[in-house]
Amino acid sequence: MLVKVKAYAYLxxxxxxxxxVELPEGAVLKxxxxxxxxxxxxxxxxxxxxxxxxxxxxxxxxxGRNVRFLExxxxxxxxxxxxxxxxxxxxx
Amino acid sequence: MIKGGFQGKVLRxxxxxxxxxxxxxxxxxxxxxxxGRGYGTKIMYDEVDPTIDPLSEKNKVIIATGPLxxxxxxxxxxxxxxxxGPLTGTIACSNAGxxxxxxxxxxxxxxxxxxxxxxxxxxxWIYKGITELRPATDLWGKLVDxxxxxxxxxxxPQAETMEIGPAGEKQSLLAxxxxxxxxxxxxxxxxAVLGSKNFKGIAVRGNQExxxxxxxxxxxxxxxxxxxxxxxxxxxxxxxxxxxAMLVNVLNSIxxxxxxxxxxxxxxxxxxxxxxxxxxRNLLRNEACxxxxxxxxxxxxxxxxxxxxxxxxxxEYESVWSLGAMCGxxxxxxxxxxxxxxxxxxxxTISAGVTVACAMELYEKGYLPKEDAPFPLTFGSGExxxxxxxxxxxxxxxxxxxxxxxxxxLAEYYKHPELSMSAKKQEFPAYDPRGVKGIGxxxxxxxxxxxxxxxxxxxxxxLSGAVDRLKYEGKAxxxxxxxxxxxxxxxxxxxxxxxxxxxxxxxxxxxSTATGFQVGEKEFMQIGERIWNLERLFNLRAxxxxxxxxxxxxxxxxxxxSGPSKGEIEELDKMLADYYKVRGWDNDGVPGEGKxxxxxxxxx
Ligand code: SF4
Numbered sequence: 001m002l003v004k005v006k007a008y009a010y011l012x013x014x015x016x017x018x019x020x021v022e023l024p025e026g027a028v029l030k031x032x033x034x035x036x037x038x039x040x041x042x043x044x045x046x047x048x049x050x051x052x053x054x055x056x057x058x059x060x061x062x063x064g065r066n067v068r069f070l071e072x073x074x075x076x077x078x079x080x081x082x083x084x085x086x087x088x089x090x091x092x
Numbered sequence: 093m094i095k096g097g098f099q100g101k102v103l104r105x106x107x108x109x110x111x112x113x114x115x116x117x118x119x120x121x122x123x124x125x126x127x128g129r130g131y132g133t134k135i136m137y138d139e140v141d142p143t144i145d146p147l148s149e150k151n152k153v154i155i156a157t158g159p160l161x162x163x164x165x166x167x168x169x170x171x172x173x174x175x176x177g178p179l180t181g182t183i184a185c186s187n188a189g190x191x192x193x194x195x196x197x198x199x200x201x202x203x204x205x206x207x208x209x210x211x212x213x214x215x216x217w218i219y220k221g222i223t224e225l226r227p228a229t230d231l232w233g234k235l236v237d238x239x240x241x242x243x244x245x246x247x248x249p250q251a252e253t254m255e256i257g258p259a260g261e262k263q264s265l266l267a268x269x270x271x272x273x274x275x276x277x278x279x280x281x282x283x284a285v286l287g288s289k290n291f292k293g294i295a296v297r298g299n300q301e302x303x304x305x306x307x308x309x310x311x312x313x314x315x316x317x318x319x320x321x322x323x324x325x326x327x328x329x330x331x332x333x334x335x336x337a338m339l340v341n342v343l344n345s346i347x348x349x350x351x352x353x354x355x356x357x358x359x360x361x362x363x364x365x366x367x368x369x370x371x372x373r374n375l376l377r378n379e380a381c382x383x384x385x386x387x388x389x390x391x392x393x394x395x396x397x398x399x400x401x402x403x404x405x406x407x408e409y410e411s412v413w414s415l416g417a418m419c420g421x422x423x424x425x426x427x428x429x430x431x432x433x434x435x436x437x438x439x440x441t442i443s444a445g446v447t448v449a450c451a452m453e454l455y456e457k458g459y460l461p462k463e464d465a466p467f468p469l470t471f472g473s474g475e476x477x478x479x480x481x482x483x484x485x486x487x488x489x490x491x492x493x494x495x496x497x498x499x500x501x502l503a504e505y506y507k508h509p510e511l512s513m514s515a516k517k518q519e520f521p522a523y524d525p526r527g528v529k530g531i532g533x534x535x536x537x538x539x540x541x542x543x544x545x546x547x548x549x550x551x552x553x554x555l556s557g558a559v560d561r562l563k564y565e566g567k568a569x570x571x572x573x574x575x576x577x578x579x580x581x582x583x584x585x586x587x588x589x590x591x592x593x594x595x596x597x598x599x600x601x602x603x604s605t606a607t608g609f610q611v612g613e614k615e616f617m618q619i620g621e622r623i624w625n626l627e628r629l630f631n632l633r634a635x636x637x638x639x640x641x642x643x644x645x646x647x648x649x650x651x652x653x654s655g656p657s658k659g660e661i662e663e664l665d666k667m668l669a670d671y672y673k674v675r676g677w678d679n680d681g682v683p684g685e686g687k688x689x690x691x692x693x694x695x696x
Contacts, residue, residue, distance in 0.1 A: 063656055066560075069557075089556075
């Protein structure tokens with residue numbers, strides 16, 4: 001299946017602006033974020049090495065929903081899904 | 093007792109008589125309301141009848157700094173403008189960054205109260221404690237940036253300035269008050285009140301130091317807070333990289349980015365007006381306010397096309413949205429041009445853009461007849477937005493005059509007030525409540541009409557993602573907490589953006605060590621609650637009630653058509669009763685006696 005990954009702000013520089021990733025059926029977010037599919041520097045920017053969790057300041061959306069309110073790293077992905085990744089945010 | 097932070101002096105300027113008096117700051121008020129928004133609201137509550145016409149001589153305008161203004165506290169350049177707002181008829185407080193507030197402190201004053209009405213246009217010159225009202229007949233009619241320059245020419249090359257533009261002079265309800273030519277106290281029409289008083293602006297310069305109560309402890313608190321801000325990924329770098337426009341892609345990605353007068357909440361072309369694109373195409377340099385390590389401001393330039401060469405401050409996220417997506421515009425150059433023009437005329441970019449969007453929908457639906465429109469007001473036309481802003485700023489033709497009154501009065505005139513995306517007649521900012529539930533409750537209950545910076549729940553509902561944006565539970569408490577925190581913060585003189593890194597406790601520490609007040613986090617939040625309730629009391633006396641705590645029918649009934657929040661509506665009723673309860677108010681939204689006693693607010 002094909003999943004679209006969009007990165008924003010400075011993460012664009014490490015992940016590329018928009019990439020399409022081919023994943024095996026049944027893959028979850030964790031699989032996508034592994035360095036098999038994303039550049040290692042990008043993975044480094046997103047994942048806390050000690051805990052293996054998504055860094056608390058990184059916002060990841062699947063089709064507009066914060067994955068924290070889905071199943072976090074175990075959020076299931078389907079063909080055509082769009083995953084958006086934002087660095088720490090603020091402003092108003 | 094006040095031992096520092098404040099200068100202890102208030103300047104009262106009566107424009108009718110020309111008299112200028114120096115008064116002592118009231119210590120008891122400062123302890124209960126701090127400075128800035130809190131102290132200013134207390135003056136309004138005690139001195140101004142809430143039922144007056146905001147554009148009458150009886151209204152007053154308070155220009156206020158807080159005790160942290162002019163110190164080394166981070167991001168401490170804010171100036172607050174408090175009055176009865178003509179757009180909403182509510183108590184109004186708008187605030188701006190820059191350097192004016194600190195300069196006012198250095199000139200020896202915490203606040204300036206402007207009252208009465210001058211016979212001829214005047215401006216105020218404050219220099220090392222000397223104050224003088226001077227004729228401004230030759231400044232009347234001048235654009236904001238010209239006025240800024242001329243004021244400095246007439247006074248001192250390093251003076252800091254506050255000014256209104258032609259919009260304020262002509263009493264447009266969208267008129268703002270500008271500082272240093274491009275920092276805006278944007279909302280609620282505060283500029284019109286100064287215009288109604290024939291008051292063009294202030295130039296100020298001083299050299300008095302702002303002393304703090306406990307210099308050693310204060311220095312430590314400053315070091316600590318600056319360290320937190322520099323480590324925080326947003327305030328320590330993210331903010332400077334993209335400015336607030338970074339939010340375009342965020343809000344669009346969750347489908348809460350109001351589009352074409354909120355007919356939808358997803359804008360397929362958002363990337364073209366995003367912070368990322370702006371940085372690539374137009375950014376000249378970053379800019380920071382007084383003593384600010386965050387530096388979210390920016391100066392931009394249009395590099396090609398028919399507006400080539402135009403430059404200005406901003407745009408902020410809100411402006412990119414209101415003059416862009418809300419009008420269906422993806423032409424970033426047109427958005428920039430419209431933004432610069434708003435600044436020149438001295439108009440609030442949020443309300444201006446949303447009013448044009450409203451006109452576009454009225455036009456496309458045939459409610460605004462072709463003969464009233466000097467050009468086609470079609471969604472997506474960048475040129476239409478730029479031209480409409482010019483009409484609005486100059487109040488030319490019938491349409492220009494109508495636009496200058498804001499979207500509610502415009503839509504009411506054409507018999508479709510439901511098409512105004514506003515609360516208490518003030519236009520919405522850039523967040524669709526259907527896709528972020530708590531912010532809708534904030535818009536509905538905000539004491540100055542729809543507003544995001546009275547209670548920025550977006551921080552928790554979207555940015556940190558601490559709570560689920562689509563749930564209703566817990567939002568009443570969340571809104572109250574943000575509202576109280578901001579009310580207190582706006583009274584200290586530091587910028588709201590510090591709260592992305594700092595908590596109430598950190599700010600209370602800065603405040604305590606600067607002033608000598610014994611304020612912990614709990615007391616700080618209670619001061620905020622006190623201010624919020626005082627504002628509410630003002631509004632209740634002005635005639636507002638529960639029925640005004642609402643949102644346009646579109647937000648309550650029409651589901652979002654496309655994007656990630658498709659199908660959502662805002663069920664305000666699920667939160668409002670809760671909110672009143674959390675606030676200790678009755679079912680009509682009136683603060684109970686117990687609450688007022690607890691907050692030491694005496695009612696008459
Ligand atoms: S964060 Fe931005 S608006 Fe706030 S004080 Fe700093 S530069 Fe000014």
